[in-house]
């Protein structure tokens with residue numbers, strides 16, 4: 001690589017790899033005969049995308065660690081400045097029905113597991129009708145369209161629209177704690193709000209970034225930490241949404257303030273417009 005900024009190198013590598021990952025989904029929609037560290041059955045594409053990104057990202061000068069939702073151990077390459085955490089394919093259960101998925105990445109300047117306050121950049125790829133990337137660094141979010149190896153800026157200084165419109169909540173309603181159910185009913189009962197839920201966090205979060213609103217995968221009655229992973233999903237998404245002027249919360253504080261205890265920790269995730277997250281925290285208090 002000729003670029004001297006490892007952060008740029010990581011982002012350029014992920015952006016370049018996105019169209020290959022998209023193309024490589026063909027023929028890899030079946031299950032791999034394995035489970036990931038969260039105990040979920042992996043898709044062939046999960047394993048393949050993780051290996052592709054692991055090879056490419058861990059060999060970048062300036063990257064000390066590569067970690068992913070799909071492998072138990074960190075790939076440790078020394079004491080360079082940056083550590084990359086990836087959800088190679090977010091929403092891979094959507095492969096079966098051929099619906100939206102994504103790739104999520106966070107670049108930390110501390111060894112993993114690290115709190116979100118150690119992020120120096122984060123973003124996500126959305127495999128929609130068009131492959132796009134939302135990328136946050138230095139407090140601003142930029143959206144790109146990705147074509148083959150290239151990327152084109154389609155929007156700079158992306159901010160969440162002031163008037164929230166969409167909501168999407170993961171998990172089964174009977175498994176939601178009563179206070180979260182109460183909050184959800186409040187949002188649903190406003191006739192100007194619209195349900196948007198596609199079963200892939202990235203697709204649902206990108207709707208929130210586009211239209212304003214809230215996405216949550218809350219604590220569940222029998223799973224108080226919810227489902228989504230702090231290092232690979234919660235922190236990067238919180239970083240993007242906060243850079244776009246919104247808020248993130250684990251129910252009582254910014255997700256970026258949550259101290260990890262394990263690489264594969266889960267976190268109750270709520271992101272969206274500031275006033276909606278403020279209200280959520282008031283209801284969950």
Ligand SMILES: O=P(O)(O)OC[C@H]1O[C@](O)(COP(=O)(O)O)[C@@H](O)[C@@H]1O
Pocket residue numbers: 040069087089090091092093170171199200201202217227
């Ligand atoms: O199918 P469920 O249990 O509602 O979960 C949906 C959530 O799980 C996820 O698919 C988890 O991500 P992975 O696909 O990366 O494991 C999220 O994208 C999504 O928001």
Ligand SMILES: [Mg+2]
Pocket residue numbers: 087089090091201233
């Ligand atoms: Mg995911």
Ligand SMILES: [Mg+2]
Pocket residue numbers: 046069087088089090091092
């Ligand atoms: Mg995944």
